[in-house]
Amino acid sequence: MKLIEHFVNGKIIPGSSDKKGKVFNPATGEQESEVRLASRSDLDSAVEVAKKAFENWSLKPALQRARIIFKFKELIEKNSDELTKLIVSEHGKVYEDARGSLTRGLEVVEFSCGIPHLLKGEFSENVGTNVDSWSIRQPLGVVAGITPFNFPAMVPMWMFPIAIACGNTFILKPSEKDPSCAIRLAELLSEAGLPDGVFNVINGDKEAVDAILENKDIIAVSFVGSTPIAKYIYENSAKNEKRVQALGGAKNHLVVMPDCDLDGAVNGLMGAAYGSAGERCMAQSVAVAVGDIGDELVSRLSKKAEALKVGPGIDKSSEMGPLVTKEHLEKVISYVDLGVEEGAKLVVDGRGLKLQGYENGFYIGGCLFDHVNKDMRIYKEEIFGPVLSVVRVKTFEEAAKLINDHEYGNGVSIYTRDGDAGRTFASKIQVGMVGINVPIPVPMAFHSFGGWKRSLFGDSGMHGMEGIKFYTKLKTVTSRWPSGVRSNAEFVMPTMK
Numbered sequence: 369m370k371l372i373e374h375f376v377n378g379k380i381i382p383g384s385s386d387k388k389g390k391v392f393n394p395a396t397g398e399q400e401s402e403v404r405l406a407s408r409s410d411l412d413s414a415v416e417v418a419k420k421a422f423e424n425w426s427l428k429p430a431l432q433r434a435r436i437i438f439k440f441k442e443l444i445e446k447n448s449d450e451l452t453k454l455i456v457s458e459h460g461k462v463y464e465d466a467r468g469s470l471t472r473g474l475e476v477v478e479f480s481c482g483i484p485h486l487l488k489g490e491f492s493e494n495v496g497t498n499v500d501s502w503s504i505r506q507p508l509g510v511v512a513g514i515t516p517f518n519f520p521a522m523v524p525m526w527m528f529p530i531a532i533a534c535g536n537t538f539i540l541k542p543s544e545k546d547p548s549c550a551i552r553l554a555e556l557l558s559e560a561g562l563p564d565g566v567f568n569v570i571n572g573d574k575e576a577v578d579a580i581l582e583n584k585d586i587i588a589v590s591f592v593g594s595t596p597i598a599k600y601i602y603e604n605s606a607k608n609e610k611r612v613q614a615l616g617g618a619k620n621h622l623v624v625m626p627d628c629d630l631d632g633a634v635n636g637l638m639g640a641a642y643g644s645a646g647e648r649c650m651a652q653s654v655a656v657a658v659g660d661i662g663d664e665l666v667s668r669l670s671k672k673a674e675a676l677k678v679g680p681g682i683d684k685s686s687e688m689g690p691l692v693t694k695e696h697l698e699k700v701i702s703y704v705d706l707g708v709e710e711g712a713k714l715v716v717d718g719r720g721l722k723l724q725g726y727e728n729g730f731y732i733g734g735c736l737f738d739h740v741n742k743d744m745r746i747y748k749e750e751i752f753g754p755v756l757s758v759v760r761v762k763t764f765e766e767a768a769k770l771i772n773d774h775e776y777g778n779g780v781s782i783y784t785r786d787g788d789a790g791r792t793f794a795s796k797i798q799v800g801m802v803g804i805n806v807p808i809p810v811p812m813a814f815h816s817f818g819g820w821k822r823s824l825f826g827d828s829g830m831h832g833m834e835g836i837k838f839y840t841k842l843k844t845v846t847s848r849w850p851s852g853v854r855s856n857a858e859f860v861m862p863t864m865k
């Protein structure tokens with residue numbers, strides 16, 4: 369059986385630990401490979417390598433770093449089919465969706481190619497007589513990224529292209545459920561000319577994560593995953609004096625106003641709720657039906673949810689693939705059971721789906737609940753599967769209060785033709801990423817991605833200028849070149865006369 373190892377100092381290296389994880393193909397349910405899980409000493413050795421590589425990499429002119437990133441961009445394009453198939457084979461999502469997620473990662477690489485411009489500082493001439501002042505941003509050192517299973521290429525690419533373009537060196541700890549893509553990206557970076565040790569992949573579980581959090585030479589940690597782990601990462605990074613951004617889970621609402629283009633809202637909801645089998649932090653898992661639109665909304669949604677084409681991700685006709693693991697499938701099924709117990713109306717039941725030829729795959733059909741209320745656990749908790757809940761409210765204000773009271777605040781959307789409602793919604797809603805007649809409002813690479821409330825712990829989002837700030841520290845220089853008589857010692861605060 370194939371064994372997926374670590375990638376350190378420009379090559380694949382065997383880890384020192386005997387601990388291994390299982391990697392499945394969710395479409396068939398078969399185990400396809402094993403992944404080495406790092407020990408603390410594996411992580412510490414990789415950090416030593418990255419620390420050494422930082423000495424030269426951080427001194428390289430930004431333009432030279434950008435050229436390597438540009439070459440990497442070309443290599444991703446050239447190898448996109450192979451990378452996409454790796455995502456499909458270990459995650460399960462459908463091919464075009466996997467390719468789309470790779471493209472969204474690629475856009476961050478494209479953004480990072482502009483690093484000489486992005487790192488330009490600020491300069492003020494004559495802040496005092498013959499005194500100039502300027503600010504520059506310098507790299508931090510060794511930084512680490514810990515990433516979830518649901519975007520094995522895109523989420524790491526939210527982090528490392530910017531981090532290394534800024535002059536840092538990087539340790540990536542990908543999800544142990546689908547680790548192959550990270551290793552392939554590391555190989556492509558080497559092929560692009562990235563010096564050894566600048567980008568390293570350490571596979572592992574909690575032991576590797578704890579080693580990252582406790583290693584004194586790792587200056588900053590970027591995390592994306594579930595909320596309980598995000599909180600743990602945030603607290604322990606801070607305890608160990610690290611800079612940290614920790615993005616967590618979500619429960620996203622799509623508000624359907626009575627005046628909206630209902631076909632647009634239904635199509636938007638179908639893609640946003642069932643795309644990637646609901647395994648997206650920006651999935652719309654709650655439809656909020658305002659006024660009297662509920663019956664018609666549920667009727668149209670149920671027809672489409674029943675007709676969803678579920679199948680292996682590699683089959684180009686599939687609209688939705690399997691879930692990532694058997695355990696996750698069981699968890700999602702147990703949430704559907706719970707919704708029925710809690711009294712919600714299960715309009716479309718995707719449980720028990722078996723596909724001919726793929727009987728052991730981790731499949732569930734699309735599920736649709738109506739008459740869900742705010743006290744139910746299926747409303748409050750993140751299910752992370754193809755389960756859409758419809759909550760009915762009377763007014764726009766009630767919809768907004770529902771969303772603002774929720775513990776998560778990642779993404780949200782409103783479908784309406786009323787500009788006033790759209791504008792008020794965007795202004796007042798307590799959520800980090802807002803869509804108006806757009807179902808999944810994921811910001812582009814040159815803007816920044818990040819939720820509010822318990823969907824993000826820390827001060828900065830990912831990529832865009834937030835990424836540049838996160839991966840650099842600010843230095844401000846004040847300078848004077850005196851000629852002639854030197855001034856005497858001054859014991860008062862210097863101010864402008």
Ligand code: NAD
Nearest residue numbers: 515516517542543573574577593594597615616617618649
């Ligand atoms: P997860 O929290 O289980 O795992 C994320 C990472 O943390 C993995 O690398 C994993 O190895 C590590 N980890 C898991 N348990 C740990 C523990 N006890 N101690 C230390 N490290 C641990 O998340 P997941 O299941 O891989 O991904 C799905 C979750 O990620 C969902 O909650 C989803 O909403 C969230 N997510 C959020 C965003 C966002 O931008 N906010 C994006 C993608 C995914």
